[in-house]
Amino acid sequence: MKSNIRYGSRWLGLGTAILLVVGCSGEPTPRVSGGAQLTGAAVHREHTIFRTIPAAVDTDLAPGIVAVELTARPYKFTVGDQQVLGYAYNGQVPGPTLVAKVGDTVRVTLHNQLPDPTTIHWHGVNVPITMDGVPWKMPAVEPGDSFVYEFVVNQVGTFWYHPHFDTGKQVDMGLYGALVITDPTEPTANRDEVVVFDTWGEHGGLPAFPPLGEAWGTVMEKPTDHEVDHGVDLRQLRWTVNGSFNPEMDAVAGESVRLRFVNASNNGYLELSWPTIRQIAGDQGLLAELKLPETLVLAPGDRAEVELLMGEDPIVITTYPYTMYGGRTSGSPVELFRVVPKGQGNKPAGLPWNFSGEKPSEDPLYTDLVYVLSGSNQGGVWMINGETFPNITLAKVATGSRPVVEIRNLSTTEHPFHTHGMVFEVLSHNGVAPKVRSIEDTINIRIRESVRIRLHPEEPGEWMIHCHILPHAHGGMMTLLEVTL
Numbered sequence: 045m046k047s048n049i050r051y052g053s054r055w056l057g058l059g060t061a062i063l064l065v066v067g068c069s070g071e072p073t074p075r076v077s078g079g080a081q082l083t084g085a086a087v088h089r090e091h092t093i094f095r096t097i098p099a100a101v102d103t104d105l106a107p108g109i110v111a112v113e114l115t116a117r118p119y120k121f122t123v124g125d126q127q128v129l130g131y132a133y134n135g136q137v138p139g140p141t142l143v144a145k146v147g148d149t150v151r152v153t154l155h156n157q158l159p160d161p162t163t164i165h166w167h168g169v170n171v172p173i174t175m176d177g178v179p180w181k182m183p184a185v186e187p188g189d190s191f192v193y194e195f196v197v198n199q200v201g202t203f204w205y206h207p208h209f210d211t212g213k214q215v216d217m218g219l220y221g222a223l224v225i226t227d228p229t230e231p232t233a234n235r236d237e238v239v240v241f242d243t244w245g246e247h248g249g250l251p252a253f254p255p256l257g258e259a260w261g262t263v264m265e266k267p268t269d270h271e272v273d274h275g276v277d278l279r280q281l282r283w284t285v286n287g288s289f290n291p292e293m294d295a296v297a298g299e300s301v302r303l304r305f306v307n308a309s310n311n312g313y314l315e316l317s318w319p320t321i322r323q324i325a326g327d328q329g330l331l332a333e334l335k336l337p338e339t340l341v342l343a344p345g346d347r348a349e350v351e352l353l354m355g356e357d358p359i360v361i362t363t364y365p366y367t368m369y370g371g372r373t374s375g376s377p378v379e380l381f382r383v384v385p386k387g388q389g390n391k392p393a394g395l396p397w398n399f400s401g402e403k404p405s406e407d408p409l410y411t412d413l414v415y416v417l418s419g420s421n422q423g424g425v426w427m428i429n430g431e432t433f434p435n436i437t438l439a440k441v442a443t444g445s446r447p448v449v450e451i452r453n454l455s456t457t458e459h460p461f462h463t464h465g466m467v468f469e470v471l472s473h474n475g476v477a478p479k480v481r482s483i484e485d486t487i488n489i490r491i492r493e494s495v496r497i498r499l500h501p502e503e504p505g506e507w508m509i510h511c512h513i514l515p516h517a518h519g520g521m522m523t524l525l526e527v528t529l
């Protein structure tokens with residue numbers, strides 16, 4: 045049986061389909077009551093029903109091929125009680141979840157019905173350079189045109205896709221979705237859900253998007269990034285969970301729930317908190333061992349997977365106020381969503397994940413490349429090694445080499461450092477090596493922090509390396525690294 049069919053049936057129940065019809069009509073999301081008597085929430089709000097993101101339909105029945113059509117077009121939808129005009133893939137925000145098995149060929153036909161050129165970048169997935177969605181290697185897809193992205197997936201985990209053309213605007217307007225690559229030998233949780241977080245402004249009633257009838261351009265032309273970046277005071281950010289505020293997911297006491305988190309915000313950080321976080325995976329699939337962190341920081345672009353072991357008590361997922369300007373700030377944790385079990389039963393045991401237990405590689409104590417991050421909000425110029433994209437020095441590394449890179453953050457904000465086309469192993473943060481081997485494609489560099497990584501270049505091409513705070517990327521914090529044959 046094809047994986048997408050199996051997952052499709054579990055991820056797209058009838059109840060969800062009905063909900064989506066309601067959502068598409070522009071009516072506010074139906075609400076559920078009953079949250080008031082539950083304990084544990086730092087801030088009580090009325091709850092909406094958790095929306096399972098519909099999986100993309102695989103139009104090719106051949107085994108080993110996942111063929112999907114994605115149409116990007118302007119779309120009216122609701123965020124909370126507010127109707128907005130954004131962009132969407134296949135008329136849904138987040139876009140459909142693409143599900144493939146490791147080893148599958150993924151073929152995505154993108155139809156551009158936007159007024160702007162666009163592309164799709166496969167964040168965290170090693171694809172050929174011509175499939176990476178960066179417009180200087182391949183022309184962007186013009187309005188009215190189509191393009192076929194095709195690549196074989198050899199990694200396992202939770203990835204995401206989004207445009208890499210006018211990225212800050214197009215992602216902000218709703219163009220993003222998850223790509224889940226499964227391993228058939230993994231244990232199966234009773235419920236497996238993608239959870240995509242995004243931020244929306246709440247600043248003096250200003251909508252994150254222009255009200256219906258107003259062109260987006262009128263907002264873009266304003267001299268500040270206030271609306272575009274969802275505001276300056278990032279503590280006020282409101283987070284949507286699969287497009288809804290404060291949803292409630294149901295579960296069954298005695299069962300396990302696997303959650304696949306994606307932070308799709310342009311610039312919002314999450315510091316997730318709930319009793320007993322059981323983190324099983326990061327950017328690049330299973331961790332080397334189960335992690336039980338007190339909190340879980342998700343920088344823009346980051347992914348993580350956790351397992352919830354449901355007893356009879358609800359689990360309330362909150363976030364501490366965390367900003368790029370140095371991390372956690374004052375204020376109580378805010379509820380993002382909750383998982384409420386039905387029935388009776390004890391917490392099950394954790395699933396038998398095949399953790400490798402691998403130790404980190406030894407730091408060879410030489411450095412092949414240094415990236416110094418600098419810049420400031422004053423003028424919005426952000427640099428890597430004193431250069432702003434596209435006026436950069438092209439560094440080169442060889443396919444199959446394992447160059448050591450040191451990233452030093454001399455600016456006054458944190459930066460999620462993201463590599464295209466290759467993953468990397470984390471060697472150390474400020475000289476401290478991780479306990480176990482850690483493979484990533486996006487890593488948060490804190491203020492004044494020095495992080496050493498070892499790149500794994502395997503695919504030739506000129507690859508982007510950039511900050512995933514999208515206003516920083518637009519402000520110049522991008523460079524290219526050429527992987528030579």
Ligand SMILES: [Cu+2]
Nearest residue numbers: 459511513516
């Ligand atoms: Cu940055």
